[in-house]
Amino acid sequence: MESKRNPWWAAVLIGAFVVFLAMSDGGSFTGAVILLLVVGVPLAFIVLVVRALYRLGEPRPAPVAFVAPPASQASRSAPNSGWYNNPDGDGERWWDGLDWTRRPK
Known part of the structure; x- marks a missing residue:
């Protein structure tokens, strides 16, 4: 620099x-x-x-461009954490907002 x-x-x-x-x-x-x-x-x-x-004659540095970060999977209108119908079978399973837990209710 x-x-x-x-x-x-x-x-x-x-x-x-x-x-x-x-x-x-x-x-x-x-x-x-x-x-x-x-x-x-x-x-x-x-x-x-x-x-x-x-x-006036000196070259100017390139302007800084601000880019928004890509939206994560959690911010793509994923359902809130809670108990939901188990997609693999009977009962309900806990959704933590990002992924399903292992044990059904």
């Missing part, structure tokens, strides 16, 4: 670097945050658009 890359840490490092550069010249923290918003948000948007355009 191919691993997906998620470089969230790169965005954090770039943001910290921009704040550091803005504050290194004696600027305020507020100015650094504004610079980060003015530069970082449009840059992130551009990166997301380029990534989306790049991924």
Whole structure:
């Protein structure tokens, strides 16, 4: 299975670097945050658009198909468990919902 890359840490490092550069010249923290918003948000948007355009050409995995399991013998409207006329002879025999028991009543 191919691993997906998620470089969230790169965005954090770039943001910290921009704040550091803005504050290194004696600027305020507020100015650094504004610079980060003015530069970082449009840059992130551009990166997301380029990534989306790049991924348009990638092949998609096959869709997952859910198939209902086949109906079991018990769910095919089998009679409920109980005493029924013995199909092999006299008397009654116990039907357990799936099969006849050995001993008649």
